[in-house]
Amino acid sequence: MKSLAELNAIKEKVLKEKTEAATKSGEIKVLVGMATCGIMAGAMPVMTALMQEVEKRQLKNVAVSQTGCIGLCNYEPIVEVLMPDMPKVTYIKVTPEKAVKIINDHIVNGKVIKEYTVDNIHWNKE
């Protein structure tokens, strides 16, 4: 790295790739929490199931990638779906079966599976 300009060039390139992908094909991003907490709870099979399902259905505009811990460790494995023009949806306690259903209902058919989302976590008031 020789200059800030060079660094900015990489930044622009990545950002451009991201926005281009988003506008061109309506890229959908699927993030799987893969920190120690996620992996312990079984994020590996979920990741595999997601990738297999994407592969099987030939979904070219879906990018499945790993990420760190978002903080809700006892609700792992957590899968987040980012679709253009839609707020981020966070699914909790995902299993490989649920993962397949997420691809089918949410990503292919655009229907959020409400009973799997983070909105169902429990709050105890004082």
Place this chain on the structure above:
Amino acid sequence: MFRSHVLVCGSDGAVLKNLVDNMNELVEKYRLKNDVKVLMTYSLTGDDKISLIVYPEGTQYFNINLESMERIVKDHLLNGKIVKDLLAHPEEKTEEEIASETEFINRQFRMVLKNCGNIDPESIDEYIAQDGYQALGKVLTQMTPEQVVAEVKASGLRGRGGGGFPTGLKWEFACKSKNPVKYICCNADEGDPGAFMDRSILEGDPHSVIEAMAIAGYAIGANKGYIYVRAEYPLAVKRLDKAIAQAREYGLLGKNIFDSGFDFDLEIRLGAGAFVCGEETALLTSIEGKRGEPHPKPPFPAVKGLFGQPTVLNNVETFANIPQIILKGAEWFSSIGTEKSKGTKVFALGGKIEHVGLVEVPMGTTLRKVIYKIGGGIPNGKKFKAAQTGGPSGGCIPPQHLDIPIDYDNLVGIGSMMGSGGLIVMDEDNCMVDMAKFFLEFTVDESCGMCTPCRVGNKRLYELITKITDGRGTMEDLDKLEELCYYIKDNSLCGLGQSAPNPVLSTLKYFRDEYIAHIKDKTCPAGACKALINYEIIPEKCIGCTLCKAACPAEAISGDPLKTHKIDKDKCIKCGTCMAKCKQNAIIKK
């Protein structure tokens, strides 16, 4: 996605436009552009009164002018505190109610953890796209080392490892040294039971630590850095390894970074799992390849540290703050938090809490908010008894102190400490004497054995407290316990020994009645100390189903079918299996 939406409401379009512009300037000033969206809207009621509504909370403010808007941006949007005296309906909504309407992430302020859970930690490109390495570039091309130190000093950042020593001051000591060789070290030997903040940062955003270490290297004039990380964190080590390799490949580590003539490289050192190696002098000794034992200070590491050279050692979370301070400025950073504790703190919530996990809140947030509004409260409708901060070196916070703002000085004031950020919540089923015993057992195990007060003193302390939980204690033991605690604190060599009695002292301070119940009444109020509890069958409720008899692993239950059963107290091992099996609720724990 925006964290908050601000609606500026009124009836005069020109006035509103002006206010929206002012608001946007303020949002820009406090670097909240990506978090807050300002919108203009016409008042529904049609009156001239101008108000400002913040969503998702739905807080409505009146008396809007430049000065009050700045307070709203700073206190509410940045620090998450409702500006009470500007509220349109002060009696209607309190902070407590408002918070419970929004969700887990939105109730936090994520600065250190901003990339965790958003980017792929194994991709340097994604980090760069999130302004990664911009701070390093800025430092190397536009700032002198002295300016960097001054900026960090002005930010008011304090060490997040527990002690809370001002980071800028530490850097300044090392910067002023004329020694040609200096070192930067990162303490990632996170050993407190129940703490995992550093692990999550290393696993979710390893580049932020690497970038910060390079910045620190430039600031003090070091060309070599070491990250001391626990071998028990294999994933963190793997991701760090990968991140360092990527940074080298991009020329962000190595020779002549950004063509500035500055060389910097990093090496990982694995800890073998000794808790004492989290203490700075022991950690540095361990990096040198020697047995991880502490040595007396002074000389402080900033004067004579690793391999006898000036060394700056900071915690992972401290480092993770640095790039943001450089990019957004010391003034911005010091606007977050309380007067003496700036910025945010990451807590690992554990124990009897609904949402076990990681939270990041501005300093000065109350413990009540962290536990109930972010942590989701205590499961199964139980009552909060205490929160333990700082692990084996910290103390407990009882319910009467739930509302004090969390910062370094307040926690020390009530006999606990910030610690590295482990926060263990306990409910009415936890015995505080047993808790103190647990932490003592840990320190006895982890004492390196170098100095007598820690090696022998803690062992004696553990024996005394075991005597109490076994129901053999006397009131004199309580005095002896306290005296020994102060002796160990005053005479131990390093932080481990000096802080080891803290759990005992703080439980003695706030829960002395529990100790007395163990000693005088020979009972454990929480029903946790096995030697002091008994299981009994209530004859009126027992139907003689034989379930408990069949389940008892010690064959301590006798009785014929359909007749009342009985537990033999001498045989009973107090495992509680019978109580769990009984469908008639006929077995009670006393």
